[in-house]
Amino acid sequence: MDQTYSALVFMNGLLLMITYCLAIQQTNLDTDRSALLALKNHITSDPHQILSKNWSSSSPSSSVCGWIGVQCGSLHRRVSVLNVSDMGLTGTIPPHLGNLSFLVSLDMSRNYFHGNVPQELSQLRRLRSVGLGYNNLTGNIPTWFGPELQVLTLHYNAFSGIIPSSISNLTNLEIFVVQGNSLTGKIPEEIGNLNRLTNLNLQSNFLVGSIPFSIFNISSLQSFALTYNNLTGRLPDDICLNLPNLGGIYFSFNQLSGTIPPSVSRCSQLQILSLSYNNFSGFIPKELGNLEMLESLTLGSNNLQGVIPREIGNLYNLQRFRIEQNRISGSIPKEIGNLTMLTSLYLASNHLTGPIPEELCNLQNLEYIFAGQNGLNGAIPIGIFNISTLVVMEFELNNLTGYLPSNIGYQLPNLQVLQLEENNIHGVLPPSIGNCSKLFSLAISANQFTGTIPNTLGNLEFLQELSLASNYFTSLIPSSVGNLSGLLSLHLDDNQLTGAIPSTIQELQNLMVFNLASNSFNGSLPPEIGNLKSTISIDLSMNHISGVIPSTLGGLQNLQNLSLANNLLEGSIPESFGKMFSLTSLNLSHNNLSGLIPKSLEKLLSLHVFDVSSNHLIGEIPSGGPFRNFTSRAFINNDGLCGEPKFQVPLCKIIKKHRIHGKKLLSLILIPLVIVVLVMVALAYIFLRYRRNRKVPSAPDLPVVLTKERISYYELLQATNRYSESNLLGSGSFGSVYKGTLKDGKVVAVKVFNLQLENSLKSFDVECEMFCNLRHRNLVKIISSCSNQDFKALVLEYMPNGSLETWLHSDHLFLNMLQRLNIMIDVACALRYLHEGYSTNVIHCDLKPSNILIDEDLVAHVSDFGIAKFLGKDESMALTKTFATVGYIAPEYGREGLVSKACDVFSYGILLMEVFTGREPSDDMFGESKSLKSWISDSTPNSIAEVIDTKLFEEDDELIMELALNCVLESPKERLSISAAVDSLEKIKGRYVASHRSP
Numbered sequence: 001m002d003q004t005y006s007a008l009v010f011m012n013g014l015l016l017m018i019t020y021c022l023a024i025q026q027t028n029l030d031t032d033r034s035a036l037l038a039l040k041n042h043i044t045s046d047p048h049q050i051l052s053k054n055w056s057s058s059s060p061s062s063s064v065c066g067w068i069g070v071q072c073g074s075l076h077r078r079v080s081v082l083n084v085s086d087m088g089l090t091g092t093i094p095p096h097l098g099n100l101s102f103l104v105s106l107d108m109s110r111n112y113f114h115g116n117v118p119q120e121l122s123q124l125r126r127l128r129s130v131g132l133g134y135n136n137l138t139g140n141i142p143t144w145f146g147p148e149l150q151v152l153t154l155h156y157n158a159f160s161g162i163i164p165s166s167i168s169n170l171t172n173l174e175i176f177v178v179q180g181n182s183l184t185g186k187i188p189e190e191i192g193n194l195n196r197l198t199n200l201n202l203q204s205n206f207l208v209g210s211i212p213f214s215i216f217n218i219s220s221l222q223s224f225a226l227t228y229n230n231l232t233g234r235l236p237d238d239i240c241l242n243l244p245n246l247g248g249i250y251f252s253f254n255q256l257s258g259t260i261p262p263s264v265s266r267c268s269q270l271q272i273l274s275l276s277y278n279n280f281s282g283f284i285p286k287e288l289g290n291l292e293m294l295e296s297l298t299l300g301s302n303n304l305q306g307v308i309p310r311e312i313g314n315l316y317n318l319q320r321f322r323i324e325q326n327r328i329s330g331s332i333p334k335e336i337g338n339l340t341m342l343t344s345l346y347l348a349s350n351h352l353t354g355p356i357p358e359e360l361c362n363l364q365n366l367e368y369i370f371a372g373q374n375g376l377n378g379a380i381p382i383g384i385f386n387i388s389t390l391v392v393m394e395f396e397l398n399n400l401t402g403y404l405p406s407n408i409g410y411q412l413p414n415l416q417v418l419q420l421e422e423n424n425i426h427g428v429l430p431p432s433i434g435n436c437s438k439l440f441s442l443a444i445s446a447n448q449f450t451g452t453i454p455n456t457l458g459n460l461e462f463l464q465e466l467s468l469a470s471n472y473f474t475s476l477i478p479s480s481v482g483n484l485s486g487l488l489s490l491h492l493d494d495n496q497l498t499g500a501i502p503s504t505i506q507e508l509q510n511l512m513v514f515n516l517a518s519n520s521f522n523g524s525l526p527p528e529i530g531n532l533k534s535t536i537s538i539d540l541s542m543n544h545i546s547g548v549i550p551s552t553l554g555g556l557q558n559l560q561n562l563s564l565a566n567n568l569l570e571g572s573i574p575e576s577f578g579k580m581f582s583l584t585s586l587n588l589s590h591n592n593l594s595g596l597i598p599k600s601l602e603k604l605l606s607l608h609v610f611d612v613s614s615n616h617l618i619g620e621i622p623s624g625g626p627f628r629n630f631t632s633r634a635f636i637n638n639d640g641l642c643g644e645p646k647f648q649v650p651l652c653k654i655i656k657k658h659r660i661h662g663k664k665l666l667s668l669i670l671i672p673l674v675i676v677v678l679v680m681v682a683l684a685y686i687f688l689r690y691r692r693n694r695k696v697p698s699a700p701d702l703p704v705v706l707t708k709e710r711i712s713y714y715e716l717l718q719a720t721n722r723y724s725e726s727n728l729l730g731s732g733s734f735g736s737v738y739k740g741t742l743k744d745g746k747v748v749a750v751k752v753f754n755l756q757l758e759n760s761l762k763s764f765d766v767e768c769e770m771f772c773n774l775r776h777r778n779l780v781k782i783i784s785s786c787s788n789q790d791f792k793a794l795v796l797e798y799m800p801n802g803s804l805e806t807w808l809h810s811d812h813l814f815l816n817m818l819q820r821l822n823i824m825i826d827v828a829c830a831l832r833y834l835h836e837g838y839s840t841n842v843i844h845c846d847l848k849p850s851n852i853l854i855d856e857d858l859v860a861h862v863s864d865f866g867i868a869k870f871l872g873k874d875e876s877m878a879l880t881k882t883f884a885t886v887g888y889i890a891p892e893y894g895r896e897g898l899v900s901k902a903c904d905v906f907s908y909g910i911l912l913m914e915v916f917t918g919r920e921p922s923d924d925m926f927g928e929s930k931s932l933k934s935w936i937s938d939s940t941p942n943s944i945a946e947v948i949d950t951k952l953f954e955e956d957d958e959l960i961m962e963l964a965l966n967c968v969l970e971s972p973k974e975r976l977s978i979s980a981a982v983d984s985l986e987k988i989k990g991r992y993v994a995s996h997r998s999p
Contacts, residue, residue, distance in 0.1 A: 032079045038096035045090035078102035086110040095120035107131040156180035156990035168193040177201040204228040225250035234258030240266035252276040262287040276300040289314040298322040313338040322346035334359040347371045372396040396421040403427030409435030422446040434459035445469040458483035467491040482507035489811035493517040506531040509924035518542040541565040563587040585609035608725020734763045749796045763866035778830035780863040805849035826860035831978045841871040847907035887921030902972035909967025918949035
């Protein structure tokens with residue numbers, strides 16, 4: 001009986017214990033469930049509906065262990081892993097996650113989380129891995145995690161402040177990545193105490209000072225990345241003494257100096273050594289040849305001198321070798337031919353001499369060879385033209401001789417760039433060049449090529465640059481050139497070409513620069529030349545072209561420079577020239593032109609260079625518009641011109657006639673007329689003063705008056721050299737901008753408003769209000785103003801690198817992928833400030849490349865707020881009658897005059913497309929049935945490589961185009977916010993930089 005009773009008591013106790021444990025377990029699971037549901041409630045956007053559909057609170061009995069992104073331990077059945085990475089989530093991190101007391105791994109990377117990391121996560125004492133990269137988190141670097149933490153990745157967020165010395169408390173930390181934030185200050189010496197660290201990545205911040213030598217004693221370190229900071233100082237002489245496992249040194253884009261320590265060769269496992277864009281001096285250590293594992297050696301843009309060590313030829317695994325922009329001398333060692341794995345060889349802008357070694361022909365994996373701007377001589381080895389993998393071959397600005405092999409087009413199927421300018425290469429341009437089907441730049445100017453231009457060039461459908469200038473080409477321009485529909489720049493000047501300019505030239509709808517000067521072309525100008533709507537420069541001077549000037553030239557609205565000088569042209573100057581409003585330079589000198597100078601040219605307010613000398617022109621020289629600034633040199637050696645004395649021509653007869661009857665006119669007409677005018681002016685002045693006095697008390701939206709000391713009209717006149725054409729920076733809708741130098745030596749930009757234009761006064765007022773109230777690093781800054789009844793000007797910060805439009809559509813300027821990303825991030829940050837960072841929402845209304853200015857550091861600044869709109873506190877949109885530039889304007893703006901933040905986002909999306917495709921929205925290639933937007937949409941994602949600017953040599957650009965398409969959706973409500981665009985671009989930049997660690 002006693003035994004039975006005891007057994008019952010034991011069983012009852014066991015049952016109670018099991019029930020208690022189950023209750024405790026259920027309570028703990030409820031705690032985990034509550035923490036996870038708190039995270040779900042802090043999510044403001046779940047575009048893929050992952051959490052909203054899978055994390056359900058409707059069934060308390062269902063285990064959280066089955067939720068997507070959640071894993072539980074096999075014994076305790078508590079949440080041990082939380083992985084919500086790459087789900088597109090937007091929201092904040094709730095402090096409730098600190099209740100997941102059994103959590104070992106937390107991964108919330110690649111989302112849109114913002115705000116601070118809650119300190120309650122410090123309660124997670126079992127936590128070993130935290131991944132928060134690619135978000136928009138702010139605040140200081142959290143270092144209060146538990147001692148078990150091994151992985152902390154916070155890259156590409158918005159963390160600021162310093163790296164705290166308390167980071168050394170995380171004694172088990174193995175991976176520490178804070179790349180792509182806004183960290184400042186010095187790297188703490190205490191990081192050297194993290195003796196288990198394998199991966200230290202502090203790239204792309206604003207760190208200063210020297211690299212703590214203590215870090216070089218962490219023997220477990222495998223990767224050490226400091227690229228894109230402002231670090232100074234030298235590398236330790238025994239840099240690799242205690243780093244036997246180091247596989248990557250990423251120190252590029254800093255201000256490090258001194259010599260490269262030979263002891264770096266002791267890092268026997270080193271695969272990547274990246275020291276480019278610093279101030280290193282001295283020689284390239286020959287000991288680098290001992291790094292048998294090395295795959296990438298980049299030392300470009302330093303102050304290195306001496307020769308290329310022959311020992312480099314021992315690096316049999318080397319794939320990338322960059323020493324460009326140094327002071328390296330001597331010859332290219334033949335031992336480089338041993339590097340059969342090499343894909344990139346950058347030797348440009350040094351002092352290399354001697355011939356190109358034949359051994360380079362062994363590099364059958366080579367894709368890029370840049371050896372321009374040296375002193376190389378001799379012939380290019382024929383074998384180099386047999387490397388079928390070559391994409392870029394640049395040998396410009398050397399003393400090379402020899403010729404191009406006849407089969408060049410058959411051996412280089414992947415060639416995209418061939419630049420051999422300013423050498424002594426001779427022979428013919430082989431017709432087989434037409435088989436290089438991917439070629440987009442062929443630049444062989446300033447050589448000794450002879451023979452005819454091969455007709456096969458018309459096969460190069462992707463060609464954008466064709467530069468054959470300063471050679472000895474003869475005969476005609478092949479008509480097949482008209483097939484090059486994508487051509488942007490055509491330079492055939494300074495040759496011996498003859499015949500007429502082919503009418504097929506009209507097919508070059510994208511052509512921007514057209515130069516046939518200094519040849520022997522004859523015949524007349526084809527009227528079809530007026531179809532080159534995109535062209536900004538035409539130079540046909542120094543030829544034998546005859547006949548009349550086609551009036552169709554007047555339709556070239558984008559043309560800035562036109563030179564037809566030194567030909568045999570006759571007839572009159574077309575009246576239609578007065579429609580070329582972008583024209584800045586017109587040279588028609590040394591022809592047989594007759595008739596009058598059209599008065600319509602007075603409308604060309606941007607015209608600053610004008611020459612019609614040595615013709616047979618007659619009649620009065622116009623005196624208005626740009627003619628106020630021209631000198632007599634522009635008109636000398638004509639038959640019968642007359643006009644103002646400053647032109648050193650006779651006075652026109654009609655002026656003398658007026659003087660004869662001057663007294664009678666004065667007494668009978670002018671005096672009464674003056675009296676009437678004065679009375680009307682007085683009445684108008686009284687009326688306007690009366691209206692102004694009535695309106696002032698009740699007009700809260702009057703433009704803000706500039707409080708800064710204004711600069712006088714005469715000081716601006718002196719600063720801009722009387723607004724001379726040499727100081728003109730550009731012209732806009734309401735005036736012109738000039739470069740000026742103030743008395744104190746400060747260089748400024750002076751925006752002078754043309755008060756004759758409608759709405760120019762309103763534009764001045766709007767810009768005054770904008771510049772006086774808005775402050776942002778990516779907005780152009782105002783310095784002062786000058787305003788009176790007849791003259792209004794703003795004095796602005798000078799931008800030495802001009803506009804984004806100039807950079808995008810110039811054959812002399814180039815922006816790489818990272819520079820374009822940075823510029824577009826700058827623009828987006830400016831818009832974010834206008835839309836969200838100011839007390840009144842501001843809509844720019846006219847975002848386009850010409851309104852984005854670039855400073856000396858290639859930082860972008862948004863300008864021209866002449867038609868900007870201010871929205872009230874409760875306004876989300878406004879009506880306007882002032883329309884922006886066609887092609888960038890949102891549908892609702894164009895149809896109904898409705899402007900909102902979404903309109904700026906639409907313009908930004910079009911701008912993104914233009915920046916990364918190189919195509920303007922007004923490009924004639926689109927016609928009436930297509931647009932830049934539809935072209936991109938039809939090409940995404942399968943044919944994205946066909947639309948991206950081929951100069952970028954990038955493949956993974958689909959994300960950018962997807963972002964752009966999300967900005968230009970038809971419905972304004974569906975478009976991204978500009979903040980979301982900033983976040984997306986920052987992440988794209990992060991991925992790009994991460995995949996191009998070695999610059």
